[in-house]
Amino acid sequence: MKQSDVLIVGAGPTGLVLALWLQAQGVGVRIIDKAGGPGTTSRAMVIHARTLELYRQMGMADAVVAAGHPSRVVNMWARGKRRARIDMRDFGGDITPYPYLLIFPQDQHEAFLCDQIARRGLTIERNTELLEAEDTGDQVTATLRGPDGTTEVCTARFMVGADGAASTVRKGLGGSFDGGTYQALLYVADVEVAQDTFNGNVHLSFDETDFLLVFPYGTEGKMRLVGSVRSERVAQSGELNFEDVGHESLHAMGITVTHLNWFSTYKSHHRMTDRFRQGNIFLAGDAAHIHSPAGGQGMNTGIGDAVNLAWKLAAVVNGRGNQALLDSYHDERAAFARTLIRTTDQAFNLASRKGSLFGFMRTYVVPNVAKLAFGLASARAAMFRAISQVAISYSDGPLGTGTAGSVSGGDRLPFVHLDGGDNYGPLADITWQVHVYGQPSGALRSWCADRDIPLHVFAWGKGCEAAGLMRDAAYLLRPDTYVGCAVPKGDVEPLQAYLTHLGV
Template sequence: MTGQDVLIVGAGPTGLVLALWLTAQGAKVRIIDKNAGPGPTSRAMVVHARTLELYRQLDLATAVIEAGHRNPSVNLWAKGKAKARISFNPTGAKLTPYPFVLVYPQDHHERLLAERLEAIGVTVERQTELVDFEDAGDRITARLRLPDGSEEISTARYLAGCDGARSPVRHKLAIGFEGGTYQQTFYVADVEASGPAANGEVHLSLESSDFVALLAYAEGRGRLIGLVRDEREDAAALTFQDVSHRAIESLKLTIDRVNWFSTYRVHHRVADRFRRGRVFLVGDAAHVHSPVGGQGMNTGIGDAINLAWKLAAVLKDQASDTLLDSYEGERIGFARQLVETTDRLFTFVTAEGRIADFLRVEIAPALASFAYRIGRVRELLFRMLSQTQLNYRGGPLSRSNAGWVEGGDRLPWIPANGLDNYAPLAAISWQVHVYGAASGDLKQWCATRHVPLHIFPWTEAHAIAGLVMDAAYLLRPDTYVALAASEHAADAFEAYLSEVGITRP
């Protein structure tokens, strides 16, 4: 019988990120996966800006960017004509160090994460399957099937189900997974292509009763995502030649080679609970939704990082177990909102009929082009796509405000006077930021509590971003603002930690 702090079931990006962040904070983890190796095909493709910001904590961002392909723009086509080119950089460059959509195939992504995990002493145990588990109240007892067919009993203080949409962990807990499955069948194809649209950018082609998206991961190579319009009982047996090529031809795209092709159905579901006792659901085990906007994998990674710092704090006796309840409290609302938003967009893109075709092909491209010229609309769209808009305002760990910045917000990124205020966020730790001057009481509190204090000279850029001169912002280990205080910050911070059950930040 073996024991560890956390048993992680599933070694996709979500499970690997959870293992990385826990191990970096001193937790002992075991990560298992029933498959023989990382998926051989590129499923999730997009890594958004917020994920890259968080990847800085383990020095992962640069490696992922260098391995992936930056897409600076989305091009919208309708009936064979380019209708709009939406560039991320003019707006995104003011909001994040990563003003682009990074396309990085999931199979490559998983391999990189697994290599990083192995480099810090944890190896994914492949062909190892969770057969059963019991929550004994003070520990988890799990029965595992090993590669040779033998079984082993493993114990852990907590269990994380990162085991996908069909999650055996969720089924064992009998947690509801409300939602449904869209009627339409989609296809995906990794292709080598030539033509004007094979320029290394994202292209969306809208046609009457047809559409296709092209996500480039190199010039001349990319992922096609399209719709199989006709209901086919043999959808699983379809080939690339069987699906409509009208939207592809409208991109003036010539497919030179198909490296991989598959069909799938899209689900939209959210688990009723993300935690039960010592067991957590993370990523697709907790929520699945349409691929619109490439949000799925990024949301799972966000789940993992949110849970990791809380588990680490409890494991190190720095916080009470009640802190772990905030994982569900913060992530389930976002998952529900995301499913609702992507559901509306998915329905619009796939709706059939003359009116739907007219709105999608004639009206939507014109509106998109017009709206994107409006600065506030352009910023909102980028924030939503990049997940830099995600916040925990009103959540169980969020308090107060100073200026426009509230507890639960992502800290605004402000490179000013040659200083990057995100540089200290590479540490997975509580910290305090002050823009201007810090009071003596705050300095003393930070010293006593061993909380790093970062003071940035006040500039007009800070005011534009909504910060308040001399206010103090208490940041969580996942870089979100916990509490913002314009005055008496030391007292406010001490009271906050006591209220949320943090004994040693």
């Protein structure tokens, strides 16, 4: 009987990232997938800044950026004219090392992650299906069916369902998956164009009945189109093709399609389970929550689930954490998923709902409001923070405590430029660490040394103050680079109490 620390069911981006982070922390991983290979088509196009920051921990960010296509400008069109423009180069560089949207189609992204899996000595067991699983209290016993049809019983300390919206793991837990399906029929198409004058910029176009997203990628005039299909076209055609969808927005932007590489239609859903954890079994990614395509949040959120869960599982497997860590996974990620579903639902309904009121809002109100808002640096930065997921905070969750400056426990560590680099360099170590911007106390130095916790000291400067950090404060960072505990004067007692509570 095969045994592993963690059995991962599902080898999409969520499962692959989970496997990589666990393996990097010394956890024995087994990953299975009932499909015969990685996805060959995709709808997810964007990797956001927060995901790239997490990839930097694993030394993968540079390769992903090199393989993808950074887009630093987003344009909004309505009624055939460009109404608003946001250039992330104006402000994003003070927020993150990755001040752009990275266009990297999901099929290429999955292929990259599979290559990383192989490079690290892991094997994805393809054509292998989970039939049933039982949590016996101290482990999970799972029955699998392999490529040749034979069954196998294996055990794992923990099991994670990263097996998509139709998750076998979630169904086995009996968890709900409440939500609904949007009425709008969407299409996705990979096309080649006669002349690409967009310079890699992303475009969002509205008219009274349609919306269209344009993602240029590659150097050969290739574009990914995501748009809505008019209801009358659906009624008139049994099987839609690219000629059936509205091309008015394409023509208005000066896009002439010369070749269609791929076309598909689909309906989007918004659903969420009531439990991300039950005993030793966890859910992550689309198995736990699915969203509208607004903002390109779905895949990035699943990757965020994986990283959040990985360090907590690793801590418990390695005897360096208790059940409070595992309980916090649901508290932190369910709260974010709930908020995300609500906000993307509102945005998607505004973009896709039919009717004169929604058409008027799309083509007149939203572009004019956006033009005014984008004129304010604070509004542009706030929008980028939200879409890029760098604004995600767990300050209301169970693992965040203390405040120093404007940074609280549970917040993402603010990014700061320093002479010769930045303060994110030490985050490559997936471990607890303490940051001090200024001078640490002698007691803090001794406390870190006694507990083998790395202490990183940075010279105080204007950039630190602008980022909201406090001089000489101690910031205890979790392995996923969020602040766990913030102590204004660097006192060690709150830090020790925090770690003791978590069994670290």
